Structure formats: C-alpha cells, structure tokens
Amino acid sequence: MPSKISRRKSLKTMGAIGASSFFMTSTSQGATNITDARANDIQNVIAEQVFATPFIDTHEHLIEEKGRFTGTQHPRVRADDWSLVFSHYADSDFRSAGMSLKEYDQFFSPFVDPVDKWFILEPYWPFVKNTGYGLASHLAVQYLYDVPELSAATVRAVQDGYEKVRRPGFYKTILQEKANIESCQVNSLEDTPFMESAMPDFLMQDLSIVGMFGWIDIKRMSAPAGIAVESVDDWYSVIDWWFQRYGPYAIAVKSQNAYSRDIDYEQVSYNDARPIFQKLVNKDNLAKDEAKALQDHLFWYAVNKSNEFNLPVKLHTGYYAGFGNMPLARLSRNAGSATQLCLDSPATRFVFMHINYPNYEEIIAAAKNHANCYIDMCWSWIINPIAAKDFLKKYLVTAPANKILTFGGDYIPVEPVLGHAIIARRGITLALSELVQEGWLTTDDAVALIDPIMYTNARRIFALDQKEKVLANKQW
Helix, strand or coil, rough: CCCCCCHHHHHHCCCCCCCCHHHHHHHHHHCHHHHHHHHHHHHHHHHHHHHHEEEEEEEEEECCCHHHHHHHHHCCCCCCHHHHHHHCHHHHHHHCCCCCCHHHHHCCCCCCCCHHHHHHHHHHHHCCCCHHHHHHHHHHHHHHHHCCCCCCCCHHHHHHHHHHHHCCCCHHHHEEEECCCCEEEEEECCCCCCCCCCCCCCEECCCCCCHHHHCHHHHHCCCCCCCCCCCCHHHHHHHHHCCCCHHHCCCCCCEEEHHHHCCEEEEEEEHHHHHHHHHHHHHEEEEEEEHHHHHHHHHHHHHHHHHHHHCEEEHHHHHHHCCCCCCEEEEEEHHHHHHHHHHCCCCCCCEEEEEHCHHHHHHHHHHHHCEEEEEEEECCHHHCCHHHHHHHHHCCCCCCCHHHHCCCCCCCCHHHHHHHHHHHHHHHHHHHHHHHHCCCCCCHHHHHHHHHHHHHHHHHHHHHHHHHHHHHHCCC
C-alpha cells in the first residue's frame, strides 16, 4: 500500500531538516578519493529515501494535546516552560551527571523564572548534550525554536520559542509536518488503561493490560465496568469488559511489568490462582511466590483475550527509564523468557520493545527463530544511538525484515519526539549505507528495505487499514 503522505509532501515537510544537512559526510564537503565519493553517493541516495518516508510511530506516552494547555494542573506537566522539553529522559542523564535533587527540583519548578533555569543546567549540559537523551531535546530546540545552541545568551529565545510553538494544533505541526510521522500509537499514562483520544485515528491507543495482571488496582479497574469484585471470576469479568469496550479500537495491548520482574510468565491453573486472588480481595499479604503465580495466571488470561481481538502483545524488555533503579542482572534474562513466551503461545504476536538493550544480540536470535516474535526499536535510538544503528545492521542480515519496527519516540512531551525522529532517520541511513559499503547489500536492496521497516511493516502488523476505518471520526 502506498504511503498516505506522498513522497513529494514528505520531502517538502522535511526540508528544513534535510537529509544531506544532517550528515557530516555530504558530498558538498568534498571527498578525498573515489572510495569516499562512492560512499557519499550511496549515503545520499539512501538518506533522501529515508527522510522522505513517513514513520509509523509505534510507541509514545503523549498526553492529550488539551492537557498541555492546562499548565501544571496536569500531573505530567511539572513546569509549563522550556524545561518541559528536557523533562523526560534527559532529566535522568542530568541526575546521572551529578545534578543534585535540590537542583533537579528547582530546574523543573514552576516557580523558578525560565531564564534562570539555564544557570541550574549550565554545569551539567556540556556532559549530557551529546547523549541520545540530550541530543533529542537539543535537536527539538534547534528545529522548533531556531536556536542552534542552548546558552545564557539564547535561553530567552528558547522560552519565547516554546510559548510560540505551543498553540492549538501543535501536535500535528510537530509530528506530521516536521517529523513526518503519519500516526502514533500511545500507551497512555493518564490514569486510564485506554485513552479516548480527541484525535483517535492520529493518536491511536494501546490498551494497557499491566493493571489487569501485574500492578493490580481492583478499585481503579473495576469502577468503570461497574462490577463488584469478590472473586477471580469477577476479575475475569472486569478484564472482559475492558476488552469488549476498547478491544475493537485498540492497536495492541501493552505491558511494562518488566520494570518490576522478569517476563517469565508460567501457565498457572485456575484452581491455583483462585485462592491467591481471594487473599488479594481480603487484603491479605501475598508471599512472593503467590504474587508471581497470580500475575502469571492473569497475564495469560489477558493474552488470550488479546488473541480473541487479534491484538499484538507489546512487552517492555531491557533498559529501565529513570535514574538509579535498574537491576541489570534481571534484565539479562528477558530474551530467554521472551522465547519461552513465543513457544507457549504460538498464536500470539509478541512485540518485544526497546531491542532488549543492552542485550540486543539475544533478541535478534529470538526473532530469527520464532515466527511470532517481532522487535520494536522504540526508544532505542536515544538510549544508545550507535548501538541502535548496529542492532539494525545485524538484524537485517540475520532475521526476516518483515518483523522489525524502527521508530517509537516513547515520550510524554511532544517536542523531543521530533529530535528522536531525526536521530532515528540518521541511524537508519547509516545502518543501510554501511551494509552497502561493506558489501552485504546492494544499493537497490537497501532502498527496497526502507519502506517496509519504517512504514509498511507497522501498517500490516497492527492492521492499520482496518483500524483507521474504525477510528475515523470516532466520537466517544
């Protein structure tokens, strides 16, 4: 199916960003020999196609646009000024670089003058501006506010730019017109498993299942359904209600339960799960093995419901967001557990997110061996841009190219999604160009892969032709 955003329009909308302007090796700078000139030619051909191809953005946490106009009344908006552009992910690097908690709270305070915030950030900015997190926010400042460098001399212009850009309709301006993203898939963090979006066929929604089995909140999940929960059978009814109400509109189901445990979900019987759930209802403490058994049982109940509604199952793997909170030894087990899930439920399309960084070789092996294993590169381009580029190179010569998804911004604020998309396009260009230069692909083969890995794979895996019809002009 041809892209809904035409190539001509895509080239125009990406004009300010420009493929060749983002590469240091452009032929306009001159090549030292024939080999360099050929490498530049290959890269420019690939870059033009990569920057012209729309992304299907397969993972975001964007709040609804209207929430950005309520200022700090929205719990995800700590300060309604330029610091918000740095409030997700970059903020973790600030702390890792040594920013104190007091300085951190001041930087994101709504009561500190936006101009004065630069002087809080200044000691740390030189050390984080080149990380993927820092770069995504920095690129957003450059391309949204036309400020090439953040400094004491430019911070006022950055704040003015923030206020000028943040106007009704700015989500589509940033995402569609500037980042060349056709649609996004949102795992809402706005205290609901499914957000009834004001832009349903643009900000498409995942149905979050983590509250159904992992971080169980009986009152929160059962109240909308109007079901009194006194047994595990009642809880099944609550899960059924969420699927029946939102399954036809959801793009996929999503769980980030891997932040608190491995994804080693075993098959636990109803008879074993029933008395454990009863203890939960009675507010009795669960032993560690009981909690795991109950989670495992309910996970598979939710997965089976997902299969009924033909919804892929998105699972967090690998690296943790945040600061000072990651048990790396446990993360190393995710890929092995992923393969067991694929074996236990061959009818389920499992989408393993974030390339299982830093253990990405293992998840490539899983995708190569299991037909129902799909890999999403969401977030990975800003965790480690070079590792993400290397992952894509290795994946494309190892596993089937129809099972890879190459972009998801994974942001709460919309602005740095633009920076992330630029980084991803650069990484995709470099990965494909290097494969050609190293003799693994022809230029024609590399160009032929661009549309599938950036666009058509996502449309097929998530049945977007069907979902767009269901969601078009949907009134909740």
